[in-house]
Amino acid sequence: MSGPPATATTVAAVLPTAGTRGVLSPIGGRDVRVTGGFWAERARINREATIPAGFAQLQAAGTLENFRLAARSARDGYRALGIMFDKPFPFLDSDVYKWLEGAGWELARADDPAIRAMADEAIGLVEAAQRPDGYLNTFVQVLTPGNEYRDLQWGHELYCIGHLVQAAIPWHRALGDDRLLLVAERACASIERELGPGVSEGIDGHPEIEMALVELYRATGERRWLELATTFIDRRGRGWLGKGRFGRGYWQDHLPVREASAAVGHAVRQLYLDGGAVDVAVETGDDALLDAVHRRWRDMVETKTYLTGALGSRHKDEAFGDPFELPPDRAYAETCAAIASVMLAWRLLLATGDPACADLIERTTYNAVLPSLSTDGTSFFYVNPLQRRTHRTWLEPGEGQRAPWYACACCPPNLMRSIGSWHQMLATTTTGGGVQVWQYPSAEIAAGDLRLAIDTDYPWSGTVRVEVLDAPADERTILLRVPAWSASASLRDAGGETGRRDGASIVETRRWQAGDRLELSLDVSPRVTLPDPRVDAVRGCVALERGPLVYAIETADLPGGVDLEDVRIVDGAAPRDEQRPDLPGRTTGLAIDGTAAGQQVEVQAIPYFAWANRGPGGMRVWIPRADS
């Protein structure tokens, strides 16, 4: 059996493509193209199914209609499927913005007249709803006019504008369309007038505007946006928001951002805040701020992260639990928290070059972001527990199934923008022109004049073939990440073994020529993972993993009459590969010797991301050992 990580010891949406002081530089979206395999299929589903379905849901839920109401200064008719503190949800505008961001990234990959028509309609509504003074929030405009920036604790006004800014980025940067950017700049000017330096001490109860303002600075070159972001980071942690319903830690207002040592409170809030703090640190050269976030991130990864990369074990306040409080069945593990974790890890990777960040991006993407989406791409999980007891199948039949939409629909459009932009996190470059490959889909990557093609059946295979398509005359370094889960790694070229192992990477420096080929071999053989003994809820259990994937067992794969809760793994048994033509796409399952109620059974496991696509039933990632 292999060693622990119970807490995965081993984290895009908006990409800081102009980060000026980080160790690594991102490669713009146009210079990275997924060419086939696992991720090409995810992109196809996002484009053909998920994004169109999302638009239909925004129409049906009335979220788009609210912009029409605001545009004509209506005072009633506000549409919301959910209630918070006796009022309709105030944050629904962000669903439209996140959808527009996802649509923008997909259109940047390739034009699509249907998506473009939907996006044009949505952009027109957003433009029309903005007041002449730049203010934009349909909830306040329709339901509580006069209350602008008065309910910073719960109103989510800055949070929504943050998502508007992020939506504007792909349209500006990749499509050359500045309609949303102009709306976003006017909205941010309105925030600056009310809450800017020297005007007031206010901060938003839900961080998000910080990352967005830094990106707006990168897009426009206007330093006022970086200063406003820095102001919001500096103001936080001084108790301005009060205790609210869940205490100061809930919205990270308990300690200054530079001083807090642990990730606490509402998981998405903490992760968006830290993403913004990294952005500010990189642009202002604030190493102390960067170090504070990196330290907090390491503590979170080591003590508060599920094996899947998921975050948040408390349902009540959507919060991180205590260290090692990681129950699989009661996991909250919100899809948005996993997405936010990927966004933060990407920023930290660029800022520090820490390869553990790329490991966490991989683990979290495959095992905490993708599981939220159904195979057909049109239904979604909000929470992503690692265990579902069989009896809940008839107690609460809907709970274990993905839903086409949610009253609080933060997760589905967040997923759309993430899948639409994930390929931009595959590789980075450095000032010398070298390229660092962090993730392994089949793709073409251009790092300046060094152009590579990657061909692989990853994540099912650990063989990654790299071909140089174009190269400059001088020496360049190609770095390939070796994931922490791979027990071995080797690099070969036509002459045999090559490359130099450097920590969590293999690097090779030379004068490259078009046609040069490298082959990276990673060890994706299936493995048994033991939990950290401090995670009480899974003591005596093991998990099955293969390459970057966490596996789960499901009722649908058990022999008739066997209860999922009775299944045990025989101690010392080794999992073996098993092709699963019954599942959509190419899927490698696992099989391992087990027992159930005293009988020997072959236990079959499937990738956790594929669970809950075959009707109601039980599921578990952590499986008891037979001798426990």
Ligand SMILES: [Zn+2]
């Ligand atoms: Zn969410």
